[in-house]
Amino acid sequence: MNPLLSKLQPYPFERLRQLFASVTPxxxxxxxxxxxxxxxxATPPFIMQALSDALSTGLAGYPATAGEPALRQACAAWxxxxxxxxxxxxxxxxxxxxxxxxLFALTQTVIDPTQAGATVVSPNPFYQIYEGAALLAGATxxxxxxxxxxxxxxxxxxxxxxxxxxxxxxxxxxxxNPTGAVMPLTxxxxxxxxxxxxxxxxxxxxxxxEIYFRDEPPLGGLQAAAKLGRGFERLIAFTSLSKRSxxxxxxxxxxxxxAAVLKSFLLYRTYHGSAMSPVVQAASIAAWGDEAHVxxxxxxxxxxxxxxxxxxxxxxxxxxxxxxxxxWAGVPAGWQGDDAxxxxxxxxxxxxxxxxxxxxxxxxxxxxxxxxxxxxxLVAETAECLEAAxxxxxxxxxxxxKV
Numbered sequence: 156m157n158p159l160l161s162k163l164q165p166y167p168f169e170r171l172r173q174l175f176a177s178v179t180p181x182x183x184x185x186x187x188x189x190x191x192x193x194x195x196x197a198t199p200p201f202i203m204q205a206l207s208d209a210l211s212t213g214l215a216g217y218p219a220t221a222g223e224p225a226l227r228q229a230c231a232a233w234x235x236x237x238x239x240x241x242x243x244x245x246x247x248x249x250x251x252x253x254x255x256x257x258l259f260a261l262t263q264t265v266i267d268p269t270q271a272g273a274t275v276v277s278p279n280p281f282y283q284i285y286e287g288a289a290l291l292a293g294a295t296x297x298x299x300x301x302x303x304x305x306x307x308x309x310x311x312x313x314x315x316x317x318x319x320x321x322x323x324x325x326x327x328x329x330x331x332n333p334t335g336a337v338m339p340l341t342x343x344x345x346x347x348x349x350x351x352x353x354x355x356x357x358x359x360x361x362x363x364x365e366i367y368f369r370d371e372p373p374l375g376g377l378q379a380a381a382k383l384g385r386g387f388e389r390l391i392a393f394t395s396l397s398k399r400s401x402x403x404x405x406x407x408x409x410x411x412x413x414a415a416v417l418k419s420f421l422l423y424r425t426y427h428g429s430a431m432s433p434v435v436q437a438a439s440i441a442a443w444g445d446e447a448h449v450x451x452x453x454x455x456x457x458x459x460x461x462x463x464x465x466x467x468x469x470x471x472x473x474x475x476x477x478x479x480x481x482x483w484a485g486v487p488a489g490w491q492g493d494d495a496x497x498x499x500x501x502x503x504x505x506x507x508x509x510x511x512x513x514x515x516x517x518x519x520x521x522x523x524x525x526x527x528x529x530x531x532x533l534v535a536e537t538a539e540c541l542e543a544a545x546x547x548x549x550x551x552x553x554x555x556x557k558v
Contacts, residue, residue, distance in 0.1 A: 159291050160291070167515060168510075170514050171508070174498065175499065180503055187508070189533065190510045192532040193403055196452055199442075201441060202402060206434055206438040209434040217430070218431060222430075223436050225440055226440050229439070229443040230409045231244040234411060240377055240381055246414040248411050251407075251431075252407065258284050258288060260427060262275065262294075263288070263291070264419055265324055265356050266292035268292060268294065274295050274322045276322050277299065278299055278301065278327070278328055279301055289324070294324070297322070300313035300520065311345055325356070325357050327358065329361065330361075330479045335363075335479040336476070344383055347385065356391065357389060357391070359392040361394050364399075366452070366456050366478055368475055368478065369477060373478050387412040388413055391411070391412040392412055394409060395407070396439060405442075407438070458537060463537075463544045467482065470548045471485060471487070471551065482530070483530055484529050485528050489556030494512050494513050495513065501547065506546075509547075511525070513526045513527075513528075
């Protein structure tokens with residue numbers, strides 16, 4: 156067996172399952188899960204229709220790993236509408252089977268484990284695929300200190316020069332999971348300068364970019380590069396239809412950016428067997444070509460967060476994020492920062508699932524930046540999320556201290 160597998164830690168949801176294993180929840184209440192970031196809004200009918208229509212001819216041959224030209228053009232057209240950027244669909248765009256697959260595969264493509272101290276820099280808290288991909292590529296993760304004053308955004312200045320010197324890949328997640336923080340242009344400028352100096356590749360995970368609460372849509376990595384008057388060298392951005400169009404089961408997204416990196420990435424994926432089904436490609440073309448359903452979806456989240464956040468803010472340290480569909484909340488002071496105990500007691504008493512924040516982070520400089528916080532995914536319908544918020548508020552008022 157691959158010895159690197161032994162370095163992988165249990166996924167947060169497996170840890171949550173173990174946490175709840177001995178708990179009998181209050182069965183007088185129906186279960187409401189805010190634990191998993193799986194969109195529950197209805198899939199637009201026109202996407203399902205496109206999927207169905209493609210069945211008659213879409214399974215007759217092997218698909219190309221690079222995707223059909225029509226899909227790449229649809230992706231490039233969306234980038235131009237969303238970010239005002241003109242990409243070469245043939246060389247700067249590559250369809251992928253969801254951003255998770257691509258984040259893992261790109262890491263295997265770009266990391267050179269023969270180089271001493273090969274390092275992947277990751278935000279902290281973070282999406283655990285960053286760590287797993289780094290470890291299985293033979294690299295060592297370095298977790299960046301986070302700044303609570305800036306909604307736990309990565310503090311790039313905290314990374315020592317000797318770490319930057321051996322860094323080969325940096326993960327950026329903006330809007331962030333779990334915090335919803337968006338990286339500003341000044342931070343991009345700092346990271347680009349470091350990439351120019353040390354030669355590392357930047358992987359910009361932007362799968363939450365279309366769910367936002369401000370007037371200005373979140374800044375993308377390629378968009379930041381263009382604003383700073385530079386090209387896309389050593390920069391790859393990842394996006395997906397899962398959250399944007401409520402199709403997590405479609406497993407469809409694309410990557411964009413540095414043509415030289417994408418050429419090597421395509422070679423890797425050709426051997427890895429990562430071609431997207433023509434049926435999925437047809438549905439994806441339809442989805443990327445329509446923006447009305449995205450606006451409707453975003454408005455649903457805005458309405459939901461406007462109702463739910465004030466209820467929770469009465470009892471928890473929480474506020475509206477910049478973007479994404481998560482609330483990143485601090486547990487009451489009386490719980491002494493024990494987010495796992497809080498989640499366990501909440502599940503037992505109110506039959507509501509939340510994810511302990513410490514499960515989404517790693518200890519850094521003696522502390523875990525997720526400790527004392529919980530992540531709540533407001534993915535269900537508004538009424539269900541509001542009921543969950545009211546149960547959480549009831550629980551906190553009845554149990555202000557650790558039980």
